[in-house]
Amino acid sequence: MSIGRDLDRRQLLSGAAAGIAGLLLPFSLEPSARAAIVSGTTGATSTTGAASATGTAGSEINAWLRIGTDESITILIGRSEMGQGVYTALPMLLAEELECDWRRVRVEAAPAAAAYRNLYVVKDMLTGGHADPAPGLAGEMRDWALSLAAGPFSQQVTGGSTSVRGGFEPLRRAGAQARHRLIAAAARNWGVSPAECLARAGLVHHEASGWSLSYGALAAAAADLPSPGSVVLKPPGAWRLLGTAVPRLDLPAKVTGEAIFGIDVRRPGMLFAAIMASPVFGGRVKSVDAAKVQSLPGVVAVVAIPDGVAVVADSTFRASRALAALPVVWDEGANAGLDTAQIFEGFRQALSEEGRIAERRGDAAAALAGAARQLTLDYELPFLAHATMEPMNCTAEVGPDGVDVWAPTQAQDGARAAAATAAGVSADRVRIHTTYLGGGFGRRAESDMVTQAVVIAKALGRPVQAIWSREEDMRHDFYRPGTVQRLRIGLDAAGLPVAWHHRIVCPSILDRIMAAATWLKPDQTSVEGAVGLPYDLRNLTVDYVKRNTPVPVGFWRSVGHSHTAFVTESAIDEVAAAGGRDPLALRRLLLRGNPRVRAVLDLAASEAGWGRPLPPGSGRGIALHVSFGSIVAEVAEVAVAADGTIRVPRVVCAIDCGTVIHPDIVVAQMQSGILFGLTAALAGEITLAKGRIEQGNFDDYPMLHLAESPQIAVHVIESGERPGGVGEPGTPPIAPALANAFYAATGKRIRRLPLMRAGGA
Amino acid sequence: MPALRVNGRAFEVAAEADTPLLWVLRDTIGLTGTKYGCGAGLCGACTVHVDGVATRSCQVLLGSLKDANITTIEGLSADGSHPVQRAWIAAQVPQCGYCQSGMIMAAVALLRDKPRPNAADIAAAMTNICRCGTYPRVAQAIALAAAGTTGTTGATGATGMAGATGANKGGGR
Numbered sequence: 001m002s003i004g005r006d007l008d009r010r011q012l013l014s015g016a017a018a019g020i021a022g023l024l025l026p027f028s029l030e031p032s033a034r035a036a037i038v039s040g041t042t043g044a045t046s047t048t049g050a051a052s053a054t055g056t057a058g059s060e061i062n063a064w065l066r067i068g069t070d071e072s073i074t075i076l077i078g079r080s081e082m083g084q085g086v087y088t089a090l091p092m093l094l095a096e097e098l099e100c101d102w103r104r105v106r107v108e109a110a111p112a113a114a115a116y117r118n119l120y121v122v123k124d125m126l127t128g129g130h131a132d133p134a135p136g137l138a139g140e141m142r143d144w145a146l147s148l149a150a151g152p153f154s155q156q157v158t159g160g161s162t163s164v165r166g167g168f169e170p171l172r173r174a175g176a177q178a179r180h181r182l183i184a185a186a187a188r189n190w191g192v193s194p195a196e197c198l199a200r201a202g203l204v205h206h207e208a209s210g211w212s213l214s215y216g217a218l219a220a221a222a223a224d225l226p227s228p229g230s231v232v233l234k235p236p237g238a239w240r241l242l243g244t245a246v247p248r249l250d251l252p253a254k255v256t257g258e259a260i261f262g263i264d265v266r267r268p269g270m271l272f273a274a275i276m277a278s279p280v281f282g283g284r285v286k287s288v289d290a291a292k293v294q295s296l297p298g299v300v301a302v303v304a305i306p307d308g309v310a311v312v313a314d315s316t317f318r319a320s321r322a323l324a325a326l327p328v329v330w331d332e333g334a335n336a337g338l339d340t341a342q343i344f345e346g347f348r349q350a351l352s353e354e355g356r357i358a359e360r361r362g363d364a365a366a367a368l369a370g371a372a373r374q375l376t377l378d379y380e381l382p383f384l385a386h387a388t389m390e391p392m393n394c395t396a397e398v399g400p401d402g403v404d405v406w407a408p409t410q411a412q413d414g415a416r417a418a419a420a421t422a423a424g425v426s427a428d429r430v431r432i433h434t435t436y437l438g439g440g441f442g443r444r445a446e447s448d449m450v451t452q453a454v455v456i457a458k459a460l461g462r463p464v465q466a467i468w469s470r471e472e473d474m475r476h477d478f479y480r481p482g483t484v485q486r487l488r489i490g491l492d493a494a495g496l497p498v499a500w501h502h503r504i505v506c507p508s509i510l511d512r513i514m515a516a517a518t519w520l521k522p523d524q525t526s527v528e529g530a531v532g533l534p535y536d537l538r539n540l541t542v543d544y545v546k547r548n549t550p551v552p553v554g555f556w557r558s559v560g561h562s563h564t565a566f567v568t569e570s571a572i573d574e575v576a577a578a579g580g581r582d583p584l585a586l587r588r589l590l591l592r593g594n595p596r597v598r599a600v601l602d603l604a605a606s607e608a609g610w611g612r613p614l615p616p617g618s619g620r621g622i623a624l625h626v627s628f629g630s631i632v633a634e635v636a637e638v639a640v641a642a643d644g645t646i647r648v649p650r651v652v653c654a655i656d657c658g659t660v661i662h663p664d665i666v667v668a669q670m671q672s673g674i675l676f677g678l679t680a681a682l683a684g685e686i687t688l689a690k691g692r693i694e695q696g697n698f699d700d701y702p703m704l705h706l707a708e709s710p711q712i713a714v715h716v717i718e719s720g721e722r723p724g725g726v727g728e729p730g731t732p733p734i735a736p737a738l739a740n741a742f743y744a745a746t747g748k749r750i751r752r753l754p755l756m757r758a759g760g761a
Numbered sequence: 762m763p764a765l766r767v768n769g770r771a772f773e774v775a776a777e778a779d780t781p782l783l784w785v786l787r788d789t790i791g792l793t794g795t796k797y798g799c800g801a802g803l804c805g806a807c808t809v810h811v812d813g814v815a816t817r818s819c820q821v822l823l824g825s826l827k828d829a830n831i832t833t834i835e836g837l838s839a840d841g842s843h844p845v846q847r848a849w850i851a852a853q854v855p856q857c858g859y860c861q862s863g864m865i866m867a868a869v870a871l872l873r874d875k876p877r878p879n880a881a882d883i884a885a886a887m888t889n890i891c892r893c894g895t896y897p898r899v900a901q902a903i904a905l906a907a908a909g910t911t912g913t914t915g916a917t918g919a920t921g922m923a924g925a926t927g928a929n930k931g932g933g934r
């Protein structure tokens with residue numbers, strides 16, 4: 001495994017007929033490991049680099065806010081910072097209402113606690129992306145019922161582009177309530193009415209007398225005052241901070257190397273564990289020859305973990321070198337013969353089954369039968385890995401007073417539950433310390449690495465950092481589901497779509513994670529993006545045929561939208577071509593009743609110079625998709641050289657994400673989502689042979705580099721509607737925009753991703 | 762015991778000669794700013810300077826480093842004030858930040874070799890992988906650093922720079 005040099009990874013994997021039986025093979029528990037572990041200069045604790053400057057002293061005003069006598073404003077954020085900017089955008093929401101001095105704001109990662117649970121993400125999942133309450137009493141009633149239903153499933157988790165959407169009201173309210181209490185404390189101190197006082201920039205003023213008191217001086221008294229029940233929030237026109245591009249709070253630590261990610265955690269006496277899970281999904285260790293590695297430098301123990309084995313040593317490299325040398329015999333189990341071709345053949349066969357209805361408008365079957373023409377279009381998308389830059393890891397310490405877990409996790413409650421189970425303690429004895437995440441993209445919503453770290457730390461009685469090699473990370477992901485989908489479209493004599501039947505075959509993510517959410521409706525994460533299309537399609541059916549496989553599947557940036565948008569937006573282009581229409585013109589026609597969506601499409605098209613001629617071999621493609629409360633349109637330009645080489649010189653993106661909290665983070669997330677989706681659409685594919693994932697590192701699961709990156713122009717429409725998400729919505733449109741551009745350039749239609757394999761060089 | 766000069770300080774290192782420099786820095790010396798991304802020379806997250814040359818530290822063994830001068834992200838400046846670090850803030854480059862130590866070290870070496878790099882120079886030198894897609898801003902920050910227009914530390918607003926591509930249309934409020 002290449003923790004170390006560029007060894008031949010495949011040889012190692014197959015050569016190390018690898019495995020373990022029994023529970024623990026502690027052949028050498030050496031408390032005073034030879035080389036004392038040098039603890040980092042950073043002395044990681046529960047806080048990240050951004051927070052480390054903050055004093056811990058201060059008054060807790062509420063779950064999100066602590067004010068120090070030194071005037072420090074510490075905002076506790078229960079969402080994980082994985083690049084998407086929540087350590088800036090969420091504090092802004094609270095600070096806007098608090099009327100503090102923004103320059104004094106510090107962020108601290110919140111612990112796992114009920115106050116930080118994400119009800120919104122469950123509501124969004126249950127409603128297929130429509131968690132926001134509609135105005136009026138009916139809307140409130142629906143929201144109340146929905147909250148009741150979602151409550152039992154709600155957990156502290158970062159995902160679904162919900163951080164700002166879910167935090168928009170609660171965090172502003174928390175800030176406003178805190179401000180009221182600070183004002184009340186000052187008024188009481190002065191013996192005046194709170195109505196005569198005003199808060200501004202961290203001070204409470206009494207206008208008439210000219211008195212003022214600072215938040216730092218008032219915090220202790222304010223903390224003892226009751227919170228006002230209801231508060232009036234500022235109208236957007238009065239905002240000073242929201243809507244501005246203040247520099248991100250997490251960036252100074254990220255340009256100096258000070259930011260503490262999971263793998264940077266150092267604890268006194270900490271050991272490092274290199275991990276190897278069964279290369280075949282569902283396999284188990286049969287036997288392990290621990291004696292073969294026990295004399296290697298630094299090695300402390302060989303430990304059995306669920307589905308695999310870990311070697312523990314006094315450094316990462318020593319642990320990984322010993323793991324590579326460890327003879328393991330695996331019981332490969334039932335999946336040793338599995339390959340991608342079989343899986344996709346099964347998906348293709350399932351296309352002929354009736355699916356569970358996800359959406360129905362009108363009568364698609366009758367309209368199809370009566371249509372002048374029918375198109376039957378089959379699309380295939382591969383399994384995909386997350387490949388976060390920071391490989392999976394977790395640090396754990398199991399002591400008499402409970403379990404401490406330092407993790408780059410998106411799921412504090414999930415991590416806590418996993419740690420409690422692994423240690424055999426109750427959840428309230430587990431403390432979760434969230435570090436910075438070196439990328440998440442949904443992968444870190446899982447807690448498999450937490451279980452491993454706690455199992456090993458408990459066995460050894462010492463703090464342990466479990467760390468995966470890149471190959472381990474690639475081969476033991478929870479993958480974006482591979483999928484086969486069929487669209488049957490009926491066209492009238494004018495070539496316009498009169499029937500639309502979209503059938504989706506793929507594994508279910510929620511079966512494993514939240515099966516109850518699929519009782520009343522098919523798994524929304526499988527069909528989202530195919531349902532609720534913004535187009536005027538009166539006879540429409542979307543159905544879902546579930547096909548689970550042994551390949552674990554999970555949330556991958558934009559989840560179901562990452563595949564459904566490719567299908568729907570490629571198909572709309574095919575309808576345009578079949579009817580001899582311009583792809584933009586057809587979309588505009590089908591969006592007649594939807595001006596907000598159409599405005600986004602129009603902006604992207606005009607900024608991209610839609611219709612302007614391009615050199616031969618080049619083409620422009622457009623795609624539009626609504627996801628996570630935001631509307632995004634993208635135009636991609638593709639240039640195909642004579643030798644088949646594909647370049648994407650330019651992408652133009654327009655987004656309406658409603659009310660904009662931080663415009664530059666919106667731009668950054670669009671750039672990010674586009675490059676993430678483009679990387680996958682061009683070259684991303686995870687395959688299996690003999691039950692094993694064939695890819696291992698960035699040579700066979702390649703990433704876009706700077707040299708291949710398009711110029712990206714992002715245009716933000718400030719519609720003033722409720723805030724939409726931005727972490728994910730940039731991703732879905734790029735794959736179909738690319739395929740549509742490829743068609744415009746070459747006349748060749750791509751119905752299978754990745755493009756490099758299906759169509760190009 | 763092999764000796765190493767890192768960020769101007771000498772270290773006696775108790776590690777085998779075949780240990781990659783990356784792990785010596787991270788686990789033995791305790792400088793965790795340099796990151797592990799692939800261990801195979803493919804991603805650049807581990808980039809440091811060895812005698813001023815941008816080097817992927819996962820590919821260099823301790824035993825080969827006699828008398829070498831190594832600079833890591835921690836040695837670039839005491840307080841984040843290196844012009845390239847300032848440019849990175851001005852362009853609001855990092856997202857998750859994990860690749861950024863390596864990116865910055867690669868950019869510093871590039872600018873030392875070519876103080877006025879053109880787009881092709883940047884594309885050729887910056888082969889680090891960023892999974893968050895910060896490439897447009899990396900290129901922009903390098904251009905800023907080359908032009909010496911990085912502004913004051915950290916205080917510059919982001920929109921003007923990073924939003925070279927960002928325009929606000931329509932009006933909600």
Ligand code: FES
Nearest residue numbers: 798799800805819
């Ligand atoms: S970790 Fe060294 S190049 Fe990726």
Ligand code: FES
Nearest residue numbers: 857858891892893
């Ligand atoms: S900023 Fe996240 S990998 Fe580059």
